[in-house]
Amino acid sequence: MNRGVPTMPDMQPGARASQGEAIRQQILLQALFAPLPDAAPPAALGVVQQGARWTAGLAAYRANGLEHARIALHAQFPTVLAMLGEEAFDAVAGRYWLTRPPRVGDLAHVGTDFPQCLEAQPELAAWPWLGDSARLDLARWQVLFAAPAQLAPADLQRLAAMDPAQLRVVLAAGSCLIDSRWPLHRLWWLHQTPQPDADALRAALRGPGETVWVWREGMLADCRALPAAEAEWLRALGVGTLGDALQGLDAAFDVTAWLQQAVTHGWIDHVEPLSDVACDADSTT
């Protein structure tokens, strides 16, 4: 990360005073996110504390940041935490905090690129499923920020009465598919107990990859591994009309049974006629 020395351009006295504070703030932030703490305060920071007192003060802030990272990421990535153990997880969390500083002031949303960070750690290369496991944890976390599905009787009437080629099935907000070359759901499931069965884990890792469907079930997140035909069906619903999805359907896939499940579990947000979609599009042009 390029952290050049901030400079102050020519400006009016009031603005110059504020700009001076802007520079001071950048310098303090650089000290907080530096890989190693500065032994002495940068002169331009103008802090009162020197020597051991500077070290202690800076350490208090750096420790506070790392503790925030630890707590937030523990909550967001429970499966990865179970896989790595607390000590190793916290080490990566600390590195993540310093190398990918948060953009937002709500700790509920600081881990959005934690999966990529895990995949970039050379010492974790022997556990290549960690990135996808983190994506699953993140999807389960984020789906709880999405509004519950709003499927209404009128949506079901449209499904029964209208031409599928004229309908779009809009899936519940936050629900998503995660494709993995690892048995992602099986690994997740095995880590739901405090002491995962090592033999079962070894056996699972010899299995094929899985596509996992994540959705919101009331106030909780849920997920399950999907057969290929069901995953294809969901993908088709996501990009085209109901008619398109039905055309490409695997013959063995039971749409009626899926619809019953979708209604029960809140997988569909609403069903919209294409004419409404077209009108909406027209009204924005």
Add this chain to the structure above:
Amino acid sequence: MNIQSTARAGIGLRQPHYRAFREGWPSVGFVEVHSENFFNPHDAAAQVLAAVRADYAISLHGVGLALGSACGLDGDHLEHLAALVERCQPVRVSDHACFARAPLGDAGIVHANDLLPVAFTRGALEIFVANVQRVQDRLQQPILVENLSSYLDFSERDFSEPGFFAELTRRSGCGLLLDINNLMVNALNAGTEDAQAAVCAWLDELARGMPAAAIGEIHLAGHSRQQGLIIDDHSCVVSAPVWQAYAHALNLFGPLPTLIEWDTELPELEVLLGEAAKAQQLLDAAVARHDVVAHATEAVP
């Protein structure tokens, strides 16, 4: 708007206490929650807040606006706060006199998720006034800004700390959230021989420069010593010197809504309520004194 509105003690409601609180429905003047923990309108916490809101006044206390940030506020964060205010209609909205957002090289603007110290300069004042006014314009109500505990401070200053807050409240129309534990932490970390006297002197200076009506809430909390520093970790009962400084503040400013904050090493809810009851006793005494003074004043021809 009267930003004081009640003279009752309240407690901070944290997740481990949700069940005990809802089973006991204790008698407290108000409940404080951290705004950011309730930004999500769709989760279980939102349901808890809605249920609590039906019976208690809510004080929303934020930690993420970063009001002193020279690069400005995060508009999305402000919108989330505005939506929460709309949903729960709090009696007070507050955040801290800190910065947290700034550009950091190639990373762009980052948010340190901490309450970072600011210098008490004219430049910092301009930044605060602009940011506070933006928040108040969006929320359509005054907010409270809390004085910080800080582990580093700056040699350059145009104002004393009380003078800075007097100016900030005067110019922006915001109120002060007076955190007495933070004053004690700062005095102890400064190595002041008599920290309690230093805190009382700070309060005296504030009383000379700012009307009591500009103070909207008081915070009391515990602190601990860690690796040579006093850390404002809200991990224990309020210390005796903080109680004494609190009594001094009530003498100066009259009764004010008072919060017992406890955020780490959370005890049983009963312990927290016991601290609130202690604050309420002092508040009741202050109310009685305040009434006596008010009546005496009214009697003067």
